[in-house]
Amino acid sequence: xxxxxxxxxWREQHPAINDKCNQCLVCTLFCPEGALKQEKGKxxxxxxxxxxxxxxxxxxxxxxxxxxxxxxxxxxxxxxKEGKS
Amino acid sequence: MSLSLxxxxxxxxxxxxxxxxxxLAYYPITPAFPAMERLSKFIEDGEMNTRFIRVEGDHSAxxxxxxxxxxxxxxxxxxxxxxxxxxxxVVYHTAGLRQPVVMAVANRALSAPHSRFPEQGDAISQxxxxxxxxxxxxxxxxxxxxxxAFKVAETCRLPVMVNYEGYIQSHTQExxxxxxxxxxxxxxxxxxxxxxxxxxxxxxxxxxSPDFYMDYKYHQNDAMKQALDxxxxxxxxxxxxxxxxxxxxxxxxxxxxxxxxLVVMGSMAGDGRIVIDALRAEGKKVGMIKVxxxxxxxxxxxxxxxxNVKLVTVxxxxxxxxxxxALGNDTKSALYGSLSVPIKNYxxxxxxxxxxxxxxxxxxxxxxxxxxxxxxxxxxxx
Amino acid sequence: MVWLVGxxxxxxxxxxxxxxxxxxxxxxxxxxxxxxxxxxxxxxxKVLGSRTIITIPASCMATLSGLNQRTAWNIPFYHTLFEIAxxxxxxxxxxxDAQGIKDVNVVSWAGDAGTADIGFQSLSGAAERNDSIIHxxxxxxxxMNTGGxxxxxxxxxxxxxxxxxxxxxxxxxxxxxxxxHGVGYVASASISHPQDLxxxxxxxxxxxxxxYIHILxxxxxxxxxxxxxxxxxxxxxVESGFWELFEVENGKKTRTHQPSFIPVSxxxxxxxxxxxxxxxQIKVVQNDINRHFGRKEAK
Numbered sequence: 001x002x003x004x005x006x007x008x009x010w011r012e013q014h015p016a017i018n019d020k021c022n023q024c025l026v027c028t029l030f031c032p033e034g035a036l037k038q039e040k041g042k043x044x045x046x047x048x049x050x051x052x053x054x055x056x057x058x059x060x061x062x063x064x065x066x067x068x069x070x071x072x073x074x075x076x077x078x079x080x081k082e083g084k085s
Numbered sequence: 086m087s088l089s090l091x092x093x094x095x096x097x098x099x100x101x102x103x104x105x106x107x108x109l110a111y112y113p114i115t116p117a118f119p120a121m122e123r124l125s126k127f128i129e130d131g132e133m134n135t136r137f138i139r140v141e142g143d144h145s146a147x148x149x150x151x152x153x154x155x156x157x158x159x160x161x162x163x164x165x166x167x168x169x170x171x172x173x174x175v176v177y178h179t180a181g182l183r184q185p186v187v188m189a190v191a192n193r194a195l196s197a198p199h200s201r202f203p204e205q206g207d208a209i210s211q212x213x214x215x216x217x218x219x220x221x222x223x224x225x226x227x228x229x230x231x232x233x234a235f236k237v238a239e240t241c242r243l244p245v246m247v248n249y250e251g252y253i254q255s256h257t258q259e260x261x262x263x264x265x266x267x268x269x270x271x272x273x274x275x276x277x278x279x280x281x282x283x284x285x286x287x288x289x290x291x292x293x294s295p296d297f298y299m300d301y302k303y304h305q306n307d308a309m310k311q312a313l314d315x316x317x318x319x320x321x322x323x324x325x326x327x328x329x330x331x332x333x334x335x336x337x338x339x340x341x342x343x344x345x346x347l348v349v350m351g352s353m354a355g356d357g358r359i360v361i362d363a364l365r366a367e368g369k370k371v372g373m374i375k376v377x378x379x380x381x382x383x384x385x386x387x388x389x390x391x392x393n394v395k396l397v398t399v400x401x402x403x404x405x406x407x408x409x410x411a412l413g414n415d416t417k418s419a420l421y422g423s424l425s426v427p428i429k430n431y432x433x434x435x436x437x438x439x440x441x442x443x444x445x446x447x448x449x450x451x452x453x454x455x456x457x458x459x460x461x462x463x464x465x466x467x
Numbered sequence: 468m469v470w471l472v473g474x475x476x477x478x479x480x481x482x483x484x485x486x487x488x489x490x491x492x493x494x495x496x497x498x499x500x501x502x503x504x505x506x507x508x509x510x511x512x513k514v515l516g517s518r519t520i521i522t523i524p525a526s527c528m529a530t531l532s533g534l535n536q537r538t539a540w541n542i543p544f545y546h547t548l549f550e551i552a553x554x555x556x557x558x559x560x561x562x563x564d565a566q567g568i569k570d571v572n573v574v575s576w577a578g579d580a581g582t583a584d585i586g587f588q589s590l591s592g593a594a595e596r597n598d599s600i601i602h603x604x605x606x607x608x609x610x611m612n613t614g615g616x617x618x619x620x621x622x623x624x625x626x627x628x629x630x631x632x633x634x635x636x637x638x639x640x641x642x643x644x645x646x647x648h649g650v651g652y653v654a655s656a657s658i659s660h661p662q663d664l665x666x667x668x669x670x671x672x673x674x675x676x677x678x679y680i681h682i683l684x685x686x687x688x689x690x691x692x693x694x695x696x697x698x699x700x701x702x703x704x705v706e707s708g709f710w711e712l713f714e715v716e717n718g719k720k721t722r723t724h725q726p727s728f729i730p731v732s733x734x735x736x737x738x739x740x741x742x743x744x745x746x747x748q749i750k751v752v753q754n755d756i757n758r759h760f761g762r763k764e765a766k
Contacts, residue, residue, distance in 0.1 A: 011500075026485040029513075029661040032505035034493035041484045045739050046494075052694030053500035067695075107565040108558060136561035140554060141592030148551035148589065152522070152558025155545065158565050160558070281520050281543040281559060283571050288538025288546040294567055297535050 011018040011052030015045060020064035027056040027065065086268075086327075091261040093254035096224040097163065097189040097247070098123035099261075100231025102133050103269040104187075106161040108153035110138040111281065112146045114168040115201050116251035121163050143168035147175040148186070154184040155289065157279030159235065162186070165251060166193035166207040173211065176244075180215025181305065182290065184280070185238030188216075190248045191255040192351070194436040202437020203250035205351060206403040208379070209411040215305055217245040217312050218380040220350040224249075224259040229323065232264075233331070236273055236319045241312045246377075250379055250402075252437070253352045264327060286339045309381045316378050318408040334383035336375045337390050339365060343372030346391055347449060348399040350376045350412055353434075356442045361450065363442075371449065375413060384419035392418065396427055398452040400445070401462075402434040409462035429455065430462040438466055471583050473523040486513045486665075489541070497531040498636045501694035503684030503701065504528045506658045507605045508576070514668040517542055519572040522556050525549040526578035526587055527612045527686075528605060550585050552577050553593035556600040573600045579611050579620035582681075583641050594648040594677050595682075601671045604641065604676040607686035615689045624748055626740045627689070633743060645679040646715050652678040654714035654723075658685075659702035663712055663723050670714070683710045691739020703734035731756055 015036070022045060027036045035050035036043060057065040091099065097120040101109070109128070111121040115239025127133040138149040145163055150160040164172065169190060179186055194204035210216055217237060221227045227249045234245040238351075249255060280289060293301070315335035324330040339361050340346065349357050354375035364371045374390055376383065391397060397420075408414060413430025420426065429452040434440040448465050455463070491512040498505040504527055512519070520543045523529040529546040532539050547555050552575035555582035560573045575593075577586050581603035590602060608625065610616040615628040619639040626633050645653045652671055656664040664682065671678035683698045683704055692700050705724060709731050712724035732755045735741040753762040 005753075019673065029483065029510055030506060032493070032498055032500075032502045032533070032697075033496065034490040034509055038486075039482060049494050053501050053502075054693070055501050055698055058695045059698050063481055066491075103681070108561045110558065136565055138554075138557050138561055138598075139596060140557075142588055142593070145548060145554035145589045145592055148548070148554035149558035151563070152555035153562040153565075154558075155555075156520070156559040156562035156566075160560035160562075174548055175551065202762060275661075277566075281545055283518060283520060283543060283568070286517075286541055286543045288533040288540060291535060292530050292539060293533055333471075356752075443662035 007047045010034050011070060013052040013054065013069050014047060014050050014052060015056050015065045016068045017043060017045065018064050018066065020062045022062055022064075022084055026065060086262045086264055088260055088262055091224055091228070092119065092256055092258050093224045093227045093249045094119035094191065094256065095123050096228035096261050097231055097249070098127065098401045100261055101161045101187075102127050103264060103266060104159065104161075104232060104235045104273055105275065106133075107158035108136050108138065108150065109162070110140050110146045110149035110153075110160070111163050112143040112168060113142050114143065114164055114166070116193060116255045117163045117165045117168070117189070119255065120189055120191070136238045143171045144222065146177055146184070147172045147179060147414060150186050151175060151182070151184055153178050154186050155279075155281045157181070157277045157282070159275060160186050161188070163189045163191070165191045166195050168343070169207045169211060170195065173214070174217060176211055176214045179244050183242040183305070183308070185235070185242060186244040187234045187238055188244065188246050190246050191251045194246050194250040200436040201251070203253050204402050204435050204437065205250070206435070207246070208246060208248045209403045209405065212411060213355065213382055215309065216380065217241070217243050217309070217316070217378065219245065219247055219316070219378055220376065221247065221249045221254070222352060222354040222375060224254060224257075225261045225329070227254065228261055228263070229327070229329060229331060232269060232273055233316070233319050233323060236448065237312065237315050239276070240315045240319070241308050243308055243312060248351065250352045268326060272322065294456070309358045312376070313381050313383060315401055332375070332377060334378035334381075335386045335390065336377060338373040338375065340372035340390055340412045342370055343394055344370040345396045345398065345453065347371065347373045347445070347451065348376060348397060348412065348416055349373065350379060351402065353400055353402065353440055353445065356440065356445055357381065359442045360445045363446065364449070379412070380421065382415050387416060387419045388423050391424055393425055393428060396453065396456055397429070398449060399428060399430045400433050400440070400448065401430060402440070404432050404435060415464055427456050431465045432462060433465050440466065480488060486651055487516070489566055491517055491519070491541040491598075492539060493523065494539065494555050495537070497534065499686075499688060499694070500503060501687050501697045502531065503607060503658050503697040504525070504578075504605045505531065506697065507664070507682045507684045510661045510664050511603065512667050514665045515572050515574065518570050519574060520559055521545070521574045521576055522547050522552045522559070523576045524552040524581035525612065526581055527607070528576060530612055549581060552581055552586060552590050553600065553602055554589040557593050557596065557598040560599050567570070574603060576603045576605065577764055579604060579606045579608060579610070579618050583619045583639055591648065594650050594679065597651070597676045599677070601680065603657050604679075604681045605684040606681060607684055607689055608638070609656060609686070609689045611689050612684050624741060624744055626743065642681055642715075646718070650679050651676050651717050653685070654680045655710065655712055656680055657683040657705050657710060657712060659698050659705055660712060663726045667714060685765065689740065692737065692741075696737070700734070700737060703737060705728065707734045708729040708760050709752070711759070726760070728760075728762070
């Protein structure tokens with residue numbers, strides 16, 4: 001059974017921005033939560049607000065965003081008894 | 086102060102005019118509409134600096150007045166019966182939002198059958214809404230009570246309904262003293278309180294969980310209880326400033342050594358006085374309690390006034406189907422556990438059926454004859 | 468990225484980086500993943516600014532805007548009864564007028580029910596009176612806050628929670644109805660075309676009288692699409708011509724985006740709610756679109 005990183009219980013994935021990003025800021029117009037915001041003309045990601053919808057990865061014109069899973073292995077599966085999953 | 090012949094509708098309009106309402110919204114309905122038209126004429130003639138929203142329905146009338154109130158304006162509307170019931174959702178909402186909207190209601194019977202005649206059932210339908218409900222005996226009281234209403238509303242942060250009967254009051258002329266604007270300004274100063282304040286953004290009426298709702302309602306009910314004092318205080322201030330004493334939450338008439346008390350609301354109080362005077366002249370120890378504030382209900386005041394009485398007769402121009410008259414039921418509740426005086430409740434005057442002084446006198450006699458009949462309520466005038 | 472924004476007649480170039488950084492709506496909102504309504508709200512507030520009072524009737528937007536003592540708005544926000552947002556907004560505007568406050572936008576922001584169905588009466592009244600408010604319909608084409616039932620804004624054949632065989636009647640044309648009321652500014656918008664949407668909000672905010680903006684705002688749950696497809700699906704609606712982007716200013720219509728005319732089947736069949744459409748039904752829809760845009764119809 002996988003361990004979730006502490007504090008992250010509400011999403012299954014979050015965005016990772018690579019260096020194809022040219023700071024066009026389009027993603028900041030499509031994030032429903034405002035987790036992707038602009039600070040001084042550059043994209044900033046506020047993970048406290050991201051719920052992992054994946055819209056930004058789809059909409060990025062440069063394809064500079066990939067969605068990274070929060071969990072590895074068996075996601076969100078809790079064993080009923082010790083030794084079983 | 087000038088003396089004029091005014092209908093109840095005109096009196097209500099003068100009250101709102103003197104209160105310098107900032108926003109008015111209404112949707113025409115019989116018999117409330119003359120008050121609306123009089124207000125619009127004041128506005129068109131430049132005698133009121135008021136914005137009028139010509140809404141497309143009664144529900145929107147209170148909604149628009151509420152919006153204006155939330156943004157910080159003194160707001161007013163007029164309606165009755167079907168319109169009031171259509172607005173009911175907004176009525177409860179306004180009280181929950183603690184907005185000091187004042188509404189004049191020209192009480193009329195409810196459909197079905199379709200009636201346009203006076204009756205108090207429309208107001209009674211709102212008894213659980215959280216609005217303060219005051220009932221007026223005559224047109225002078227209508228004008229004066231509109232002024233009281235704004236002061237009570239803004240003190241308690243609760244909306245207030247000012248009730249008077251359709252046709253009997255709304256369309257009948259009586260002598261009314263119209264106060265001077267300066268006197269009213271001194272009695273009713275305006276302090277702007279904006280809930281929707283552009284300089285102080287807040288979220289209003291967010292979705293509320295069980296953790297919060299009940300405590301909020303406790304505070305709202307508490308405000309209603311405190312309103313009893315506010316209504317009395319304002320009545321006292323009005324008497325000091327204008328010389329007319331409307332008694333606050335209740336008025337006792339010839340109650341000092343009364344053995345039989347008549348309890349009524351609204352126009353029947355005016356007829357009641359004539360009957361009480363006549364019976365007193367014949368040596369009968371009768372008195373009358375005029376209930377002015379139906380909500381909050383003046384339980385303590387009634388218990389005090391009925392302490393030494395041997396029979397109580399409550400007349401209701403309304404029927405709570407299967408349960409009796411609203412005033413009768415609330416009176417019985419107020420006295421339960423403290424006084425064991427018999428209470429006879431009569432349903433009268435529904436759908437505009439006239440209740441004349443001689444009929445009130447008959448009911449008093451009937452009540453005394455039938456004091457031993459243990460009926461919860463009876464009908465008179467069928 | 469740089470575009471032109473009309474401002475009181477003068478054309479002004481504006482870049483995304485010049486939009487306000489602060490989100491007056493959004494952070495912490497309780498919307499589902501990929502919520503189209505939340506996207507619309509964020510885009511609109513970039514333009515409307517802090518001198519705005521917003522009224523939102525019962526809807527997903529009202530529900531996601533706050534709980535108990537929390538609000539997702541940095542402007543005055545009021546969750547109204549279902550029917551009354553335009554009427555309440557008219558009252559707010561009257562009060563602001565009485566107070567001599569002229570620089571505040573008053574916005575009623577309603578879903579499809581609060582605009583076209585249960586809210587229609589008060590909307591019609593406010594439009595007819597030309598009250599100085601902006602009514603925004605964020606349209607997910609079903610009653611999502613109560614689980615996804617059919618409303619007048621549900622398109623023909625769409626499956627909903629209470630019509631699983633698909634709606635039998637057409638979407639009621641709210642834009643035409645608002646134009647018929649004589650509303651001076653009527654516009655359609657889409658979350659997929661934010662610059663177009665923001666230009667329209669700027670126009671509405673700059674004018675007196677009643678303005679109406681109708682935004683296509685997909686809902687992944689109701690439309691049966693993945694959570695990351697709200698914007699992409701809206702784009703397909705626009706690019707197929709199914710949802711035309713236009714504005715009507717004082718009766719004069721201008722198309723604000725020329726579609727690229729992808730086949731409407733690409734739009735329809737990308738959503739679970741249209742999965743039962745037959746080829747014949749799709750052809751009828753395609754021909755309706757072609758006719759509207761003056762293109763050749765298929766036989």
